[in-house]
Amino acid sequence: AALKHDPTSATTYANLASTLREAGARDQADRGFRACLILTPGSAVSSYNYGVNCKEFKEMADAERWFRAAVTLQPGYIGAAYNLGTALFHLARHAEALDVFHQVLRVTPGHDDAWGNLGAAFQARNQPRQAEVAFRKLLCLRPAHGEGLQNIAIVHQELRQLDDAVSVSKRALVVDPQNSKRWSGHAIAAQHRGYIFAELYSKA
Secondary structure, eight states, X not given: OHHHHOXXXXXXXXXXXXXXXXXXXXXXXXXHHHHHHHHSTTOHHHHXXXXXXXXXXXXXXXXXXXXXXXXXXXXXXXXXXXXXXXXXXXXXXXXXXXXXXXXXXXXXXXXXXXXXXXXXXXXXXXXXXXXXXXXXXXXHHOTTOHHHHHHHHHHHHXXXXXXXXXXXXXXXXXXXXXXXXXXXXXXHHHHHTTOOTHHXXXXX
């Protein structure tokens, strides 16, 4: 109905497309966000929104293209830069992702998700000590971040710091005891210590 009143409103198209995306209607959402690009050529926001849509539907190469366009159109667009980094990470372009996350963190050092993804990119490049630093930064900002705790436990395992791995895994279990990945992390660390799996549940 809103489009009938103002068929040239990019905001209306964006809102409708967002609703369609949340409903899983990929093709309709795509058409809506493309309409925004046509109605607002050169808009960083429209490029960003289209990138988010591509990312939502796992089209990472297209997402990278549109997030990069948004950053080019509006340097300093932190949301677009951060998402560009995540798209690059999913494309296994980890060195490029590291560069982007570092750029984001120079501007917004309190960006906890950027610290987490920076750590993940270091992990992917087999740089556990650098990953540990990044995950510690994340946990300074959000001490109860379950995924951050899980990841730093894995780093401790890679560095053979097994007592620390067990300790951090237990903290992760307190944060989210239902998460099987964290149970698994705890189990791996504990098995390295010589514990039997059955004991984990009594010790957690």
